[in-house]
Amino acid sequence: MKLRHILLVITLACFTVSLTAQTRRRSAPAPGTTAPKLEDLPKRPLDTIPTSDPETKIILFSNNTWSYYRPSLERLDSLPVYTQHWDTTGVFAYRDIAYNDLPPVVELKLVDDLTQFKSPVTGKVLSKYGPRRRRNHNGVDIPLRPGEPVYATFDGRVRYAKYNTGGYGNLVIVRHRNGLETWNAHLSKLNVKPNDYVKAGQVIGFSGNTGRSRGPHLHYEMRYQDQTFDPEFIVDFETGQLKYQTFALEKSFFNIHSRASEILEEEDEYDLPLLTSNDSGDSTSQDILDQIAEAQQKEKKAAVQQKQAGISSSGAIxxxxxxxxxxxxxxxxxxxxxxxxxxxxxxxxxxxxxxxxxxxxx
Ligand SMILES: [Zn+2]
Structure with missing residues (x-):
């Protein structure tokens, strides 16, 4: 019944557009004007086609074009993914689900089209997901100059947006329609509140150095039911491109210890003092990487000088x-x-x- 109403509205809108177009056509086209394109011709909705997502439909138009139809954001409030296991105070929301209860594979439909995706930031991954010292690095680290916008990766709802004492600093967790969560840490400033709906590409905060961090960077995680896996499976951060439309998330990709402790983000191994003190505000991530290389070079040089001055490289003084x-x-x-x-x-x-x-x- 509701859909019929919507179609009626669309039909009326198209009728108006078509009238306007006809009025416009009556006046003679100016010399040199190109012929109208197919998609500019008057169109009227002919049919709707369901998709695998019950909340998304495809509308077919009379001029052979189509578009997606989705309900307004408010209607999403009733979706179980935004009501069940919904905790805006703690980082973990699925404590009652054990690792062993997870299915062997979850099919994650990521987008219908590319307007539903934006890389949170673009830049080189300096520290990858995986074992780091005695623990696991649960995300990727992308160095940035402070204050760069951080975007919502997909459409979704903000589940957590506040300062986290476990090391993440200012943290925004967005839950997406497929249940996937994206965690954005060490932000200098938050731009959203819990329960806000966000669109892919919306600015959710700004890069910073809060929490257990030794230089401005984005620590970014992807989690499904609290379990982490490597976000580089899905996003190419350097080019800012999405790798899959649908991703088969295997249980073996998860780190079994993802939920072991509230203290999650280990202090990064690199120090970025140059970035906070000397940054003029327009350095790219390549500049930042160059600065890190330069800082490491300086450190090496200093070690050699210290050695010559009687301080051994083993740290003995x-x-x-x-x-x-x-x-x-x-x-x-x-x-x-x-x-x-x-x-x-x-x-x-x-x-x-x-x-x-x-x-x-x-
Ligand atoms: Zn990190």
Whole structure:
């Protein structure tokens, strides 16, 4: 019944368009004007075709064109994906579903057309998904200059948008129609609230350095029922392109420990001091990567210089006793304890420090 109403509205709208077009055609076309294109001709809806998504239909028009028809965003409130396991306060929403309960494969229909997708940001992935030190890096890290817009990847509803103390900093979690969730972390600013509906490409926040992060970057995760998998399966972040229209998400792709702890985002291994202090505001992600390479080069150089100055690359630090040096003073200066210095050098607190003697501090 409702669909019939909508079709009636569309028919009326097309009729109006067709009238306008006819009026326009009565006046003689200016010399040099090209002939109207097929899709510009008056059209009238002929039929609707269901799609695999019950909320999406295809409308066929009389001029051989078609378009998708979707209900208004408000009607989405009744969809179970936006009502069940809906928690706007905690990061995990499927605690009652165990890893073993998940099906072997989930078919995720990602988009009908490419207007329903936008890469959250575009840039090189500096740190990939997968094992990092003793834990798993549950997403990808893309360095950015601070304040760059971060977009909703697909249409969806904001499930979580606030500061997270588990390391993510300002975090926006968007749940999409197929149940997939995208997590956007370390944002400088949030641009959405929980329960907001968002369209793909809508700005949900701005890149930053909040939480357990050592330089402005987007930490981005994809989760299905709390379980993470590699987002690079789906998005090419460097080109900003979607890799599949429908993705077969296999259970074996999940990291079984995704939900092990609320403290999830490990501090990144790289330090990006140059970006926060010297960025003029228009560097690309390639510039950022170049800056990182430059910083690493500088660090290497400094290590060599330190070695030459008597500080070994193993981190051992030595100090040559000068007039006025006392164990207490040295301990404060190097941030160690007196006992530590004594232990490393086989001396006691009462040992007389001879001028020129080399003490190991660390
Ligand atoms: Zn990360």
């Amino acid at each position: 030595y100090h040559t006793i000068k007039s006025g040096d006392m164990l207490g003073k040295l301990a404060i200066r190097y941030g160690v304890t007196i006992d530590q210095i004594c232990r490393l050098n086989g001396i006691t607190r009462n040992t007389v420090l001879r001028l020129g003697k080399k003490l190991r501090i660390k």
